Amino acid sequence: MSTETLEFQAEARQLLQLMVHSIYSNKDIFLRELISNASDALDKLRLAALTDDELTAEDLHIEVVADAEARTLTVRDNGIGMARDEVVTLIGTIAKSGTADLLRRMKENKDKDSAELIGQFGVGFYSTFMVADRVTLVTRKAGEQTGTRWESAGEGTYTIEEAADVATGTSVTVHLRPKDEEDALYDYTDEWKIKEIVKRYSDFISFPILLVKAAAEPKAEGDDESPAAPETLNSMKALWARPRSDVKDEEYAEFYRHISHDWTDPLEIIQMRAEGTFEYEALLFIPSRAPHDLFQRDGARGIQLYVKRVFIMDDSRELMPDYLRFVKGVVDAADLSLNISREILQQDRHIQMIRRRLAKKVLSTIKDLMTKDAEKYATFWREFGRAVKEGLLSEQDDQKAILDVSSFASTASADPTTLADYVSRMKDGQDEIYYMTGESRAQVENSPHMEAFQAKGYEVLLLTDPVDEIWVEAVPEYDGKKLQSIARGNVDLSADEDKPSQEKTGEFAPLLTWLGETLDEVKEVRLTSRLTTSPACLVSDANDITPTLEKMYKAMGQDVPPVKRILELNPDHPLVTGLRDAYAGRAEDPALPETAELLYGTALLAEGGDLADPARFAKLLADRLARTV
Numbered sequence: 356m357s358t359e360t361l362e363f364q365a366e367a368r369q370l371l372q373l374m375v376h377s378i379y380s381n382k383d384i385f386l387r388e389l390i391s392n393a394s395d396a397l398d399k400l401r402l403a404a405l406t407d408d409e410l411t412a413e414d415l416h417i418e419v420v421a422d423a424e425a426r427t428l429t430v431r432d433n434g435i436g437m438a439r440d441e442v443v444t445l446i447g448t449i450a451k452s453g454t455a456d457l458l459r460r461m462k463e464n465k466d467k468d469s470a471e472l473i474g475q476f477g478v479g480f481y482s483t484f485m486v487a488d489r490v491t492l493v494t495r496k497a498g499e500q501t502g503t504r505w506e507s508a509g510e511g512t513y514t515i516e517e518a519a520d521v522a523t524g525t526s527v528t529v530h531l532r533p534k535d536e537e538d539a540l541y542d543y544t545d546e547w548k549i550k551e552i553v554k555r556y557s558d559f560i561s562f563p564i565l566l567v568k569a570a571a572e573p574k575a576e577g578d579d580e581s582p583a584a585p586e587t588l589n590s591m592k593a594l595w596a597r598p599r600s601d602v603k604d605e606e607y608a609e610f611y612r613h614i615s616h617d618w619t620d621p622l623e624i625i626q627m628r629a630e631g632t633f634e635y636e637a638l639l640f641i642p643s644r645a646p647h648d649l650f651q652r653d654g655a656r657g658i659q660l661y662v663k664r665v666f667i668m669d670d671s672r673e674l675m676p677d678y679l680r681f682v683k684g685v686v687d688a689a690d691l692s693l694n695i696s697r698e699i700l701q702q703d704r705h706i707q708m709i710r711r712r713l714a715k716k717v718l719s720t721i722k723d724l725m726t727k728d729a730e731k732y733a734t735f736w737r738e739f740g741r742a743v744k745e746g747l748l749s750e751q752d753d754q755k756a757i758l759d760v761s762s763f764a765s766t767a768s769a770d771p772t773t774l775a776d777y778v779s780r781m782k783d784g785q786d787e788i789y790y791m792t793g794e795s796r797a798q799v800e801n802s803p804h805m806e807a808f809q810a811k812g813y814e815v816l817l818l819t820d821p822v823d824e825i826w827v828e829a830v831p832e833y834d835g836k837k838l839q840s841i842a843r844g845n846v847d848l849s850a851d852e853d854k855p856s857q858e859k860t861g862e863f864a865p866l867l868t869w870l871g872e873t874l875d876e877v878k879e880v881r882l883t884s885r886l887t888t889s890p891a892c893l894v895s896d897a898n899d900i901t902p903t904l905e906k907m908y909k910a911m912g913q914d915v916p917p918v919k920r921i922l923e924l925n926p927d928h929p930l931v932t933g934l935r936d937a938y939a940g941r942a943e944d945p946a947l948p949e950t951a952e953l954l955y956g957t958a959l960l961a962e963g964g965d966l967a968d969p970a971r972f973a974k975l976l977a978d979r980l981a982r983t984v
């Protein structure tokens with residue numbers, strides 16, 4: 356049997372470098388990672404054995420073998436194991452999406468925040484190189500005959516060869532570096548240290564973790580006592596089955612880390628239990644920051660499904676609506692079959708019911724945060740608000756509850772406001788909730804559409820997330836108040852006496868007609884009470900899509916027919932009255948169409964829009980200015 360020497364994939368090599376040069380102060384966690392992998396491997400074998408008669412899953416357990424003399428620590432499981440090819444792809448490469456990107460950011464950030472960034476994808480097996488000179492992995496896949504031996508010193512390469520007489524499962528032997536307590540490198544063959552680490556990080560693991568002493572004292576002559584049973588280090592209690600008051604926050608946090616691979620503490624813990632015709636328990640976590648792949652379609656989802664304490668599957672999308680995809684946790688259902696497949700899950704009525712209940716509970720938890728812990732709520736909304744708002748489009752039933760926990764930037768203050776607070780501040784006689792969408796707060800706040808609203812003291816919501824453009828179309832009202840864009844349709848803010856009178860409208864009629872004919876870009880020209888200082892602005896018709904939405908569709912490669920907008924004029928602005936008089940006096944003057952073009956162009960620029968022909972606009976403006984200096 357020949358030994359092959361292979362190279363780690365480039366990204367794996369970079370990650371290993373970081374491990375060898377240890378960017379973490381806490382090296383103890385390598386043992387947690389090995390135990391976590393072993394536990395996953397046992398879950399997988401147990402699951403596979405349910406449907407494959409050839410496989411047996413008995414006496415599943417994890418052994419931790421400490422050998423003080425050889426200075427090795429071995430973690431062994433009798434789980435699913437790996438075939439040779441799997442060892443190469445699973446251990447020699449990092450397949451997770453976004454890894455390259457994270458490594459690049461980590462480099463740019465140097466040491467700062469590295470631990471935090473790396474935590475986003477978990478270091479797993481490679482963390483052993485924080486404490487090891489060399490790591491040996493011996494494995495045999497359940498159901499196969501030959502085993503595989505893998506070894507590496509954590510530099511560019513590893514060796515791999517066939518191995519005979521290997522038990523099913525995986526055994527990882529860490530050849531420990533000399534202890535160096537100043538560098539937080541402890542003696543990991545020390546029984547007390549091992550016990551401490553297991554208790555702290557892995558107590559909830561549902562398989563026994565046994566401590567095995569390798570270099571036992573030679574037995575005295577004639578001593579025929581059987582060796583003492585190995586000690587079980589963990590309590591194996593499912594955290595979600597224990598009353599909240601019995602579980603320490605640290606235990607929840609460790610469990611959260613085990614299932615989420617996030618290194619920060621969860622923001623909020625939610626425990627649920629339903630009894631009756633369909634029983635289930637759930638333990639959910641709201642993370643304290645968004646994962647890097649929150650907006651990637653194939654990003655990992657967070658709910659694990661158990662049936663009566665037995666792990667069934669990760670990533671159960673059926674159990675949580677997509678807009679709450681960042682919620683992590685476990686659902687343990689008592690009445691499902693252990694063989695349940697994803698296909699069945701999708702159609703199961705009980706699962707749909709659980710999903711509705713979980714979503715409700717998450718939303719009510721966020722609502723509680725709003726009133727009880729404003730700071731936590733603000734963190735939550737900053738990290739996940741954009742995802743939550745997607746639910747306004749997809750989940751009709753949750754719309755009201757989502758609006759209740761949402762907050763939005765507003766002209767009223769630098770801090771975001773809830774809709775309920777907005778409504779409580781509405782002026783007498785105001786019966787609509789005003790908003791404007793756009794690309795940034797500054798752009799929206801300074802757009803001409805805002806003038807009269809600001810002058811008259813009406814509060815306007817400033818919606819600048821891309822998803823805002825879309826959900827506002829789907830949400831007709833909140834608390835009986837219609838949501839109204841200030842850049843769309845007709846807005847009438849003026850008290851009756853300020854309204855452009857019939858007489859005034861009559862005065863402007865010829866100008867409006869002429870402008871409508873001259874400016875191809877617009878579909879209508881009319882007077883408005885929306886403006887106080889600007890001469891003109893552009894608004895969308897009530898049923899037309901907005902310019903930002905048009906841009907978004909185009910960016911997604913979709914064909915959208917050009918949408919013409921409405922030019923609104925401020926009848927009190929000297930440019931507008933001047934143009935009216937000029938048109939009345941000398942309708943044939945060739946300078947007039949140019950003035951019309953300039954008027955339209957400035958309206959477009961003022962709202963942050965893009966001119967179709969900026970060079971022509973600049974030339975017209977320069978010529979005009981030249982005549983005034």
Ligand SMILES: Nc1ncnc2c1ncn2[C@@H]1O[C@H](COP(=O)(O)OP(=O)(O)OP(=O)(O)O)[C@@H](O)[C@H]1O
Nearest residue numbers: 392393396436437445476477478479480481525616
């Ligand atoms: N003891 C084991 N038995 C079987 N397969 C294993 C074992 N340890 C690791 N593996 C396989 O190698 C893969 C990579 O392990 P690694 O610890 O690097 O990452 P991970 O566990 O997938 O992710 P993370 O540790 O970030 O949560 C695992 O997903 C698993 O498929």
